[in-house]
Amino acid sequence: MTSSKKVVLLGHFGVGKTSLFRRFIDNAFSEDYKVTLGVQIKKKVVELPNGKELSMIIWDTEGHTDIEDTRKSYLLGSHAFIYVFDSTREETYKNINEDLAYLTNIHSKVLIKVIGNKIDLIKEKTAKDQLKALNINVDCFTSAKTNKNVHEFFLDLANELTS
Amino acid sequence: MDEQDKLILLKKLLLTEENEFAQSIAKKVEELNTIVHKKNELSNKVDPIIDDKLEEFVKEIPKTLGPTITEALKEEIKNSQDAVVDALFPIIGKMIKKYIAHEMKLLSENISNRTKSAFSFKKWLRNTKAKASGVKSGDMAISDYGKPKLIQMFVIEKESGLLIAEYSPLSQGTIDKEMIAGMLTAIKSFVEDAFQGGDQNLEMIEYELHTIHIQNFYSYYIAAVIAGSYSMMFKEILEDQILDFAQHHISRKDLEDSTLFTKKLKKHFADDIV
Numbered sequence: 210m211t212s213s214k215k216v217v218l219l220g221h222f223g224v225g226k227t228s229l230f231r232r233f234i235d236n237a238f239s240e241d242y243k244v245t246l247g248v249q250i251k252k253k254v255v256e257l258p259n260g261k262e263l264s265m266i267i268w269d270t271e272g273h274t275d276i277e278d279t280r281k282s283y284l285l286g287s288h289a290f291i292y293v294f295d296s297t298r299e300e301t302y303k304n305i306n307e308d309l310a311y312l313t314n315i316h317s318k319v320l321i322k323v324i325g326n327k328i329d330l331i332k333e334k335t336a337k338d339q340l341k342a343l344n345i346n347v348d349c350f351t352s353a354k355t356n357k358n359v360h361e362f363f364l365d366l367a368n369e370l371t372s
Numbered sequence: 373m374d375e376q377d378k379l380i381l382l383k384k385l386l387l388t389e390e391n392e393f394a395q396s397i398a399k400k401v402e403e404l405n406t407i408v409h410k411k412n413e414l415s416n417k418v419d420p421i422i423d424d425k426l427e428e429f430v431k432e433i434p435k436t437l438g439p440t441i442t443e444a445l446k447e448e449i450k451n452s453q454d455a456v457v458d459a460l461f462p463i464i465g466k467m468i469k470k471y472i473a474h475e476m477k478l479l480s481e482n483i484s485n486r487t488k489s490a491f492s493f494k495k496w497l498r499n500t501k502a503k504a505s506g507v508k509s510g511d512m513a514i515s516d517y518g519k520p521k522l523i524q525m526f527v528i529e530k531e532s533g534l535l536i537a538e539y540s541p542l543s544q545g546t547i548d549k550e551m552i553a554g555m556l557t558a559i560k561s562f563v564e565d566a567f568q569g570g571d572q573n574l575e576m577i578e579y580e581l582h583t584i585h586i587q588n589f590y591s592y593y594i595a596a597v598i599a600g601s602y603s604m605m606f607k608e609i610l611e612d613q614i615l616d617f618a619q620h621h622i623s624r625k626d627l628e629d630s631t632l633f634t635k636k637l638k639k640h641f642a643d644d645i646v
Contacts, residue, residue, distance in 0.1 A: 213534045213535070213550060215532045215533065215534055215554075247558065247562060248558045250533075250551055250554035250555050250558060251551060252548055252550050252551050252554075264550060266533070266534060266550055266551075266554050268554065268558070280561065280562070280565060281565075282531075282561035282562075282564070282565055283558065283561060285531035285532065285561075286529060286530075286531030286532025286533065286534070287532065288532075
């Protein structure tokens with residue numbers, strides 16, 4: 210039997226949430242930027258190393274500069290949050306620790322992962338140094354454009370959600 | 373005194389204590405034997421004592437065990453709030469619904485009496501047509517409207533929007549059902565948030581000839597896609613069927629076992645609703 214998990218993508222405008230969503234689900238990428246209104250939902254069935262399947266129901270939410278503006282009902286019943294930021298724009302990650310504390314406070318049992326996207330536009334070491342200076346921990350650096358680490362990240366997440 | 377007598381005397385002197393002990397044991401065994409064999413006698417003596425003690429125990433239960441049991445029940449209910457509310461939700465819903473239905477019926481009858489004359493021509497026309505075609509007047513009245521049909525039914529977890537069970541008697545659909553469940557939940561959340569209706573719930577979505585009937589419960593909701601005329605009468609019947617299903621067929625275990633729940637859903641809604 211395939212079990213299902215709800216995963217919500219969060220973060221500022223234009224950080225690449227929808228691009229990651231499309232890259233993982235449809236293996237597609239477009240340079241055209243179309244702002245997400247509300248939410249879009251898609252499903253990807255992932256095969257786990259133990260042979261079982263996991264149905265990942267991914268909610269790609271509209272971007273907000275303040276996490277508290279995210280529609281609270283979209284977050285309910287989630288199994289994981291993916292907080293995405295743009296590795297090239299400090300304003301998308303400078304408040305990340307406060308945002309994560311806000312999420313943890315309301316949804317203490319939900320797994321939270323932090324992704325630094327658009328890593329194709331900056332040297333990974335530079336990004337890491339900048340984040341280290343701000344005391345920010347990142348789970349993974351990705352590029353939806355070049356497909357770097359996208360599938361690997363989601364597969365690892367699927368494994369963690371079922372372990 | 374010969375040898376034999378001497379031996380007896382010596383034996384008597386040496387074994388005096390043992391003999392006394394053996395005699396006392398034999399006496400006790402005999403007494404116990406008497407008691408055991410006189411069971412009735414024992415029963416007569418013991419039964420009233422036991423009865424008294426039992427009666428006293430029963431009387432004391434509310435005082436001694438009562439608070440402990442109450443506390444244990446309170447704790448159990450506190451720990452299983454979701455399960456309790458899930459069980460009560462359909463029952464309370466049904467009670468309120470019946471009350472409102474009764475009041476509406478009275479109001480409807482009142483209005484019907486007042487407007488009867490206004491629609492008399494329509495009635496006469498239908499009767500005339502019925503006589504000519506041989507079809508009953510009532511059937512003809514019903515056939516004026518498209519008969520409602522259940523196309524698809526979804527049971528969805530309220531918060532996450534995850535699909536728990538689904539039944540599609542008339543359509544397999546082109547979109548993944550888990551995505552439909554998610555989008556329905558997102559639309560529902562959006563409407564409920566956007567218009568700040570407090571604890572109000574979205575109950576219906578209409579599009580051309582289809583209606584999505586939404587019935588909310590505590591931790592889940594049921595969405596039924598209906599084609600044809602979604603009349604108040606049909607709504608009433610559908611609501612009752614869903615409430616009945618929720619009350620008698622949905623347990624906490626079902627909400628966690630999608631396969632079993634889907635089977636139950638198919639079985640319950642296999643027949644035409646109207």
